[in-house]
Amino acid sequence: MPKVLAEDGAWLRAAVTALRDGGCDPIIVVLGATGPSPDIVDLPPDVRHVWAADWATGLGASFRAGLIAAEDTAAGYAAIMPVDTPDVGADVVARVTAAAFAAPSGLARAVFHDTPGHPVVLAHKHWTTACKQAVGDSGARTYLSGKNDMVCVTCDDLATGNDRDYPASAAR
Numbered sequence: 001m002p003k004v005l006a007e008d009g010a011w012l013r014a015a016v017t018a019l020r021d022g023g024c025d026p027i028i029v030v031l032g033a034t035g036p037s038p039d040i041v042d043l044p045p046d047v048r049h050v051w052a053a054d055w056a057t058g059l060g061a062s063f064r065a066g067l068i069a070a071e072d073t074a075a076g077y078a079a080i081m082p083v084d085t086p087d088v089g090a091d092v093v094a095r096v097t098a099a100a101f102a103a104p105s106g107l108a109r110a111v112f113h114d115t116p117g118h119p120v121v122l123a124h125k126h127w128t129t130a131c132k133q134a135v136g137d138s139g140a141r142t143y144l145s146g147k148n149d150m151v152c153v154t155c156d157d158l159a160t161g162n163d164r165d166y167p168a169s170a171a172r
Contacts, residue, residue: 002033003084004041011083011164016047019119022093024079028069030062031055063139064131071127077106078127080120080140087159088118096153097121105149112161116152120144 004012019027028048032055034040052065070078096119100108106123120140130143
């Protein structure tokens with residue numbers, strides 16, 4: 001099932017709440033396997049959506065679709081937050097965005113127990129090149145791997161940052 005529908009949309013609601021309460025505005029939700037219509041998900045009225053038509057090619061498609069949609073806003077930064085890290089809350093988002101705002105590079109990412117995680121925050125000046133390098137199952141990873149000026153923000157005290165492949169209610 002599409003992860004935005006996991007646990008009756010709880011993962012999606014948690015991600016939107018974390019972003020909003022963490023200081024992000026606007027919020028853009030990228031849809032993929034659900035199809036282009038937002039009617040299948042329960043999006044708050046102030047949340048925009050975009051469909052990644054090529055979603056099946058990998059998460060790079062969703063990353064690109066989100067950043068391209070962000071180009072139509074006044075945003076100077078983008079916080080990339082997948083829905084499958086449901087314990088990452090507003091406190092993590094606020095900490096990582098503050099680090100990106102303060103960094104000359106405008107790049108920051110959450111780190112949990114020495115493992116890179118989300119959110120990842122990119123200043124606008126990085127969006128075009130990051131999009132070009134996002135192919136297959138590589139979102140920002142390829143772009144960020146060549147950056148020595150990214151701030152790694154330890155967030156172990158706030159969340160696990162665990163990427164969940166299955167909802168707790170799903171049989172495996």
